[in-house]
Amino acid sequence: MPTSLELCPNCPDTPPSDTEDINWIQCDICRQWFHTICIGTKEEDIAEIASYHCQKCSKKHGPSQLRRVLKRARVKIDYVALDQGETFAVDKSVHPHVPSFEEFAFVADPNAKGDPYIDVLSGDELTKEYILATGLPRPILIPQVVNEDVGMKLPCEREEVTVSKIASLVGEDEPVEVMDVLSQQSESPGWNLGQWKRYFYMRDKDRIRNVISLEVSDVEGLGDAFVRPKMVRDMDLVDKVWLQNESGEERPKVTTYCLMSVAGSYTDFHIDFSGTPVYYTVCHGSKTFLMYPPTDDNLDLYTSWCKEPRQNFTWFGTYSKKIRGKKLIPTGGFKVSLQKGDLFIIPSGWIHSVYTPEDSVIIGGNYLTLKDIPMHLKIYNIEKATGVPLRYRFPKFNRVLWLASYYFYTHQDEFLQDSVLSDTKTTETHLGEALHTASKIIAALAAHLSDHYQLSKTNNMAKKSIPTQLIGKDVLSFLDKLRAWQLELSRLSSAD
Numbered sequence: 001m002p003t004s005l006e007l008c009p010n011c012p013d014t015p016p017s018d019t020e021d022i023n024w025i026q027c028d029i030c031r032q033w034f035h036t037i038c039i040g041t042k043e044e045d046i047a048e049i050a051s052y053h054c055q056k057c058s059k060k061h062g063p064s065q066l067r068r069v070l071k072r073a074r075v076k077i078d079y080v081a082l083d084q085g086e087t088f089a090v091d092k093s094v095h096p097h098v099p100s101f102e103e104f105a106f107v108a109d110p111n112a113k114g115d116p117y118i119d120v121l122s123g124d125e126l127t128k129e130y131i132l133a134t135g136l137p138r139p140i141l142i143p144q145v146v147n148e149d150v151g152m153k154l155p156c157e158r159e160e161v162t163v164s165k166i167a168s169l170v171g172e173d174e175p176v177e178v179m180d181v182l183s184q185q186s187e188s189p190g191w192n193l194g195q196w197k198r199y200f201y202m203r204d205k206d207r208i209r210n211v212i213s214l215e216v217s218d219v220e221g222l223g224d225a226f227v228r229p230k231m232v233r234d235m236d237l238v239d240k241v242w243l244q245n246e247s248g249e250e251r252p253k254v255t256t257y258c259l260m261s262v263a264g265s266y267t268d269f270h271i272d273f274s275g276t277p278v279y280y281t282v283c284h285g286s287k288t289f290l291m292y293p294p295t296d297d298n299l300d301l302y303t304s305w306c307k308e309p310r311q312n313f314t315w316f317g318t319y320s321k322k323i324r325g326k327k328l329i330p331t332g333g334f335k336v337s338l339q340k341g342d343l344f345i346i347p348s349g350w351i352h353s354v355y356t357p358e359d360s361v362i363i364g365g366n367y368l369t370l371k372d373i374p375m376h377l378k379i380y381n382i383e384k385a386t387g388v389p390l391r392y393r394f395p396k397f398n399r400v401l402w403l404a405s406y407y408f409y410t411h412q413d414e415f416l417q418d419s420v421l422s423d424t425k426t427t428e429t430h431l432g433e434a435l436h437t438a439s440k441i442i443a444a445l446a447a448h449l450s451d452h453y454q455l456s457k458t459n460n461m462a463k464k465s466i467p468t469q470l471i472g473k474d475v476l477s478f479l480d481k482l483r484a485w486q487l488e489l490s491r492l493s494s495a496d
Contacts (some may be wrong), residue, residue, distance in 0.1 A: 009054075010038035025049070029057035048203045093208065095181050095266040100315045101335075101355050104290055108336040110141055117334040123149025126345070128234040132371065132420060136277070139291065140345040141336065145281065150343060151230025152281070154363070155222050158341065161283035161361055166258050167197040169222045170214070181208040181265050184312060200262060200359070210265040210356075217256040217365075226256055228365060229343065232279050237368040240418070241403040252395040254366045261285070265356035269316040271302070274394035275349035275379030276366035281342065285360025288337045290317070294349030294375065297328050299382065302351050306386035316353070348372035349379055368400060370408070370419040374444040398452050399465040405445055405482060406470045412485070435493035442486035450479055 008024075009032055023036045028051045036046060039054070051065040058064065108117035118139045121130075123146050147153060154161065172194030178187040187209065191199075196211060216223035233239060242251045254276070263285075272278055275294070280287075292298050304321045308314050320329045330351075338344050346352065348369065368376060376397075383393055394400075408415045419441055420434040453475050456462040471478040 008033060008035045008038050010034055025052050027052055027054040027057055029053055029061050046201070094264060095208070095268075096313070097268065097315055097353070098264075098266050098355060100317060101266070101288075101290055101353065104317060104333070104335055106334040108141075108334050110143055110336075118336055123343075126150050126229060126231045126343075128231055131231060131235060135371075136345070136347045138293075139289075139336065139347060139350070141338070142343040143339070144341040145343040151227070151233070152343070153225075153227035154281075154283075155225035158283050161258075161363065163197055163200045163260050163361060166214075166216070166222065166260070166361075167193040170216060170219050172197065176211055177213050179210045179212065179267075181210055181267075184268055196260070200260060205262065208262060208264045208266075210262070210267065211260045212257070212267060214258045214260070215253045215256065216258050217253055222258070223256045226363065228255065229279055231345075232365070232367055235277075235367060235369045235371075237370055237404055238400055240370075241400065241407040249396075249399075252397075252400065254394065256363065256365045259360075259362040259364060261287075261356040261360045261362075263356060263358045265354075265360075267354045268312070269302070269305075269351055269353045271349060271351055271379055271382070272346070272366055273379075273383070273388075273392060274368065274397055275372065275375045276368055276394060277348050277372065278344075278346040278364055278366055280338070280344040280346065280362060280364035282338050282340050282344075283361045283363060284340060285356065285358045286337060286339050287360055287362065288335055288355045288357060289344075289346075290333060290335050290353045290355075291346075292316075292330050292333045292351040294351065294378075295332065297323070298330055298332070298351060299349070299378065300324075301328050301330055303382050303385060306382075316351070349375040366394070368394070370404065370415075370441065373401075373404075373441050377444055377448050380448075396465065398462065399467070401445060401449060401452075402465065402467050402471070405449060406467065406478075409478075409482060409485060432493050432495075435489050439486055439489035439493055442482060442489060446479060446482040446486055449482070453479065 023046070024033045025036050025039070025041065025046060026033050032054060034054060041049075048066050049064050053061055053064045106117070109115050110118070110120050118141050119134075120141050120143065123142055126140065126142060126149075142150065145152070156165070170193055172192060174193050175190050176193050176196050178191045178196060179185070180187055193214075199205065199209065218224065227233075228236075236255075238251055254273075269290075269292075271294075292302075300323050301319060301321055302316070304323065305311060305314065305316050305319050308319075317330060317333060320327060322328070336344075349372075380393075380397060408418075416434060416438055420437045421431075452462055453466065456466055466475060468475065
């Protein structure tokens with residue numbers, strides 16, 4: 001195969017730029033090589049060509065031959081092992097929960113005024129002030145978002161955010177975690193992005209796979225050229241507190257992911273790590289979410305469901321369990337579909353599954369917030385109780401909480417403005433409610449950090465996550481100061 005910078009017979013005066021993703025294809029008659037871009041063939045169409053005939057040869061030998069597509073498609077069967085050696089056969093082309101997902105009756109309507117499931121906003125309404133004023137009780141959908149209205153910047157035109165471009169910018173040799181949709185497990189041995197790109201553009205796939213954890217925030221021309229929505233940046237707790245981390249330790253890398261899903265992909269019910277809110281914008285294709293709010297009953301059911309021996313074969317939407325003396329089923333669920341150009345905000349702690357009707361490329365990310373600390377801690381404890389592996393939890397979570405506690409203890413004037421108050425001009429009643437909520441945030445934070453400090457006495461990793469260079473070596477004294485501050489907030493809320 002020639003090098004990327006060589007001319008092909010169809011080249012203009014100069015070959016394609018070396019910054020472009022150059023691919024070659026060989027004529028099976030005259031054996032000459034051509035740039036795919038010069039013959040007008042899209043990379044995703046290459047896999048469909050069985051025998052390529054260049055323009056000159058096709059006049060004598062006929063057009064290129066495409067791969068034969070059987071009129072009657074075979075059902076690909078996989079045998080999934082269960083306990084005690086029991087197995088059952090499933091269709092490899094569809095996850096067994098997809099029919100239940102598609103049949104789910106409650107669907108959000110973005111065009112309906114006052115839809116009970118989601119809040120549909122215009123771009124300029126998505127602000128930190130809106131989030132704190134409403135508490136973000138439901139997911140937010142901004143259809144066909146104007147990037148400038150939300151303070152978001154894509155690394156290129158939305159149409160150009162493709163799997164091919166992502167692989168080129170990140171590097172085709174870069175390892176990537178690929179999930180087998182049927183088993184909901186990572187592929188082993190692992191893949192690299194070059195393999196993933198070739199798979200994504202194949203016409204005939206042996207099974208459905210999905211990439212949902214490629215973090216690209218530091219990738220030149222991709223993550224470093226992307227700007228998250230302003231609301232996200234304003235609310236991001238790590239953005240606020242990490243600069244004071246004097247150890248030089250790298251901040252948690254969870255801000256910018258590229259999600260690449262082939263049609264038919266399905267991700268079973270989950271909660272994003274530590275209950276982080278999520279922003280999510282569709283560059284290509286479409287997605288459908290099935291979501292449940294994080295009520296106490298739903299979270300208890302979710303915890304129980306995660307512990308089920310046959311969790312993978314149990315549909316959460318109809319899961320039932322007797323908890324605290326009453327039989328529970330998940331409630332408040334609904335589906336919402338996203339189209340190319342939409343921006344979606346998932347609140348903290350929401351339980352959701354995701355189906356991909358068509359090949360899709362998404363840019364999204366996670367963020368911790370001060371206002372959501374009680375929910376973050378609740379989900380963190382669920383992760384511990386259900387044995388979620390450390391690599392699937394929010395990185396350096398406890399480090400962030402220690403840094404946050406120190407930052408806001410030493411910047412108490414910012415605490416209310418970042419957690420509960422959207423405006424300094426507020427009524428006395430609202431101020432009293434805000435102080436009460438703020439008191440609960442500090443109480444939850446102090447209780448968690450106290451437990452973490454006790455753990456640090458026997459756990460070296462926990463010990464290293466406490467920033468004693470900031471709070472001092474007398475950790476108990478610092479925790480006492482936090483509790484005193486919480487009591488003062490509680491007193492002020494009662495007085496108001």
